Amino acid sequence: MKEPLSSLMQTMIPAVEQEMRSVLQAEDKQKDLFYGMMHYHLGWVDENLRAIQVVAGKRIRPLICLLVARAAGGQWQQGIPGGAAIELIHNFSLIHDDIQDASLTRRGRPTMWQIWGANQAINSGDAMFSLSHVALSRMIERGVSADIVVHALRRLDETCVALTIGQYLDMSFENRPEVTVDEYLEMIEGKTAALLAYSAELGASIGQVPADNVQHYASFGHDLGLAFQVRDDILGIWGDESVIGKSSATDIVTRKKSLPVLFGLAESAELRKLYMTEESDDEFVRQVVNLLDTVGARQVAEAYEESYASSALQHLEAALPLGEAANALKQLTELLLNRDS
Numbered sequence: 001m002k003e004p005l006s007s008l009m010q011t012m013i014p015a016v017e018q019e020m021r022s023v024l025q026a027e028d029k030q031k032d033l034f035y036g037m038m039h040y041h042l043g044w045v046d047e048n049l050r051a052i053q054v055v056a057g058k059r060i061r062p063l064i065c066l067l068v069a070r071a072a073g074g075q076w077q078q079g080i081p082g083g084a085a086i087e088l089i090h091n092f093s094l095i096h097d098d099i100q101d102a103s104l105t106r107r108g109r110p111t112m113w114q115i116w117g118a119n120q121a122i123n124s125g126d127a128m129f130s131l132s133h134v135a136l137s138r139m140i141e142r143g144v145s146a147d148i149v150v151h152a153l154r155r156l157d158e159t160c161v162a163l164t165i166g167q168y169l170d171m172s173f174e175n176r177p178e179v180t181v182d183e184y185l186e187m188i189e190g191k192t193a194a195l196l197a198y199s200a201e202l203g204a205s206i207g208q209v210p211a212d213n214v215q216h217y218a219s220f221g222h223d224l225g226l227a228f229q230v231r232d233d234i235l236g237i238w239g240d241e242s243v244i245g246k247s248s249a250t251d252i253v254t255r256k257k258s259l260p261v262l263f264g265l266a267e268s269a270e271l272r273k274l275y276m277t278e279e280s281d282d283e284f285v286r287q288v289v290n291l292l293d294t295v296g297a298r299q300v301a302e303a304y305e306e307s308y309a310s311s312a313l314q315h316l317e318a319a320l321p322l323g324e325a326a327n328a329l330k331q332l333t334e335l336l337l338n339r340d341s
Contacts, residue, residue, distance in 0.1 A: 004324035005331040009063060012076065012083075016062040019084040023135045024128075033116075037124045041095055041112050054107065060336070061086045061195055064224075065203040067329050068217050071321035072207020078142040079206045082152065085136035086199050088128050089156065093163055095125035100171060132156070139206075148205055159198040166190025173257050181262050185226070193225030204319070216319035220312050220329075227308035228336055233258035234301050237289065240340060249285040259304060260297040264288075267295040309337050 021027060025035050026044055036049040043054040062083030070076040097103070098111040099118050105111060113121035136156060139149050169187035173179045200221030204214040236251035237260055251258060255275060264271050271291040274284070292298065316329060 005328040005335070008067065008070075008325065008328050012063055012066045013059050015077070015080050016059060016066070016083040016087060019080050019135065019138075020087060023081075023084060023088070023131050023138075034124075034127070037112055037116055037120065038128055040115070041091060041106075041124070043107070047110070047115050054109070057087075057091070057107070059087055060332075061090055061199045063332070064196065064221060064329070065199040067325045067332065068200045068203025068221075068321075069206040070203075071323065071325035071329055072204045072209045072213070072217070072319075073322055074203075074207030075143075076203075076206075076325075078139060078144050079203055081135050081138035081142060082202050082206065083199075085132040085156065086195065086202070088132035088135060089160065089163075090195060092125045092128040092132065093167070095121055095128065097167065099125075100167070129160070144206060148208075152202055152205060155198060155201065159194050162190040162194035164190075166192070166194065178265075179257050179262055181259060181266070184257065184259055184262050188226060188229045189222070192229040193222045196225035196228070197222035209319070213319045216315045220315040220319065223308045223312035223315065224333060224336070227305050227312060230259055230301055230305040230308065231337055231339065233260055234298060234305070235340065237261075237292065238298055249282070252285050252288050253280045260292055260301045263300050264292045264295050264297040267297075271295075305337065309333065 020042070021044070024038055024042075025032070026039055028035070031049045033049070036045060039045045039049070040047060043057075044051065046052050065083045065086055066076040066079050069079040094106065095112055098106055099113045099121055103111050104114055111121075112124060116124075133153060133156070136153055137149060139152070140146060166187050166189065169183070170191055173183075173187070197218045198221070201214060201218035204217035209217075233251075236256065236258055250256075252261075255261075265275065268291050271288065274287060274291070277284075312333060313330070316326075316333070321329060
């Protein structure tokens with residue numbers, strides 16, 4: 001990883017982490033299971049509430065917020081509570097997603113609901129949602145004007161509505177035999193792109209740039225989110241198992257309605273027929289991948305990814321970012337879209 005992104009990450013991400021620990025009372029020596037469940041999900045403790053260090057997410061969303069704040073000419077330190085709020089919202093959604101998707105593991109560990117039950121996990125997610133608002137309001141203590149904070153709180157709630165609409169669509173797709181590519185793109189706009197757009201928008205608001213520039217930053221985050229998700233879809237089928245950390249067959253075996261699959265189903269009657277069977281063995285996976293390759297599903301997905309990535313960079317340029325943070329945002333975009341895991 002090249003400078004300046006590396007040095008800024010090493011400063012910004014620990015600052016956000018410390019802010020989250022403060023909001024979630026992680027420094028309290030009392031072993032409190034109410035907060036402890038959240039600490040577990042965030043990778044700070046094990047299931048016995050003993051302190052550990054595990055990989056618990058890349059913290060990309062708060063990083064984008066703080067980089068944009070700096071690129072917009074603001075003091076990025078003022079945005080630290082906002083970055084913490086964004087990461088807490090993201091993780092609140094993951095806690096609930098794990099329950100709704102009946103996911104047994106996350107990041108190589110049992111999900112919260114597997115250990116403490118769905119009811120407690122739901123309540124813990126609700127608490128994290130509320131604490132994200134507490135975190136965001138702490139920007140006032142960093143010198144951000146009340147007007148900006150109040151608007152940011154409203155936009156956070158509007159973003160959460162978009163997140164839940166995306167989740168609603170995603171769950172509704174599970175029971176539908178046919179889903180179009182356009183419907184899928186609408187779903188990931190809510191589930192993935194909305195929070196990345198908000199992250200960039202909040203950073204620009206802290207920098208107090210003109211409204212047009214704020215919108216360009218938000219559009220940068222939105223299109224980066226779409227490209228990021230399509231990249232995930234590609235890796236979910238054609239990724240290297242030793243790198244992505246899961247079987248590349250998983251998305252196919254579970255009949256995940258990703259962009260390449262939906263395009264393939266629309267183009268291939270043979271694939272539609274195959275997907276109606278209950279097969280899930282290695283031969284089934286091989287046949288599906290062959291049919292996807294035959295109709296050019298990977299190339300189509302890569303074209304979408306390239307288009308969204310290009311649009312994201314165009315909006316970033318139009319936002320007129322300043323200094324080393326501008327270069328860091330470009331590097332981060334390239335890093336996210338050229339990743340193999």
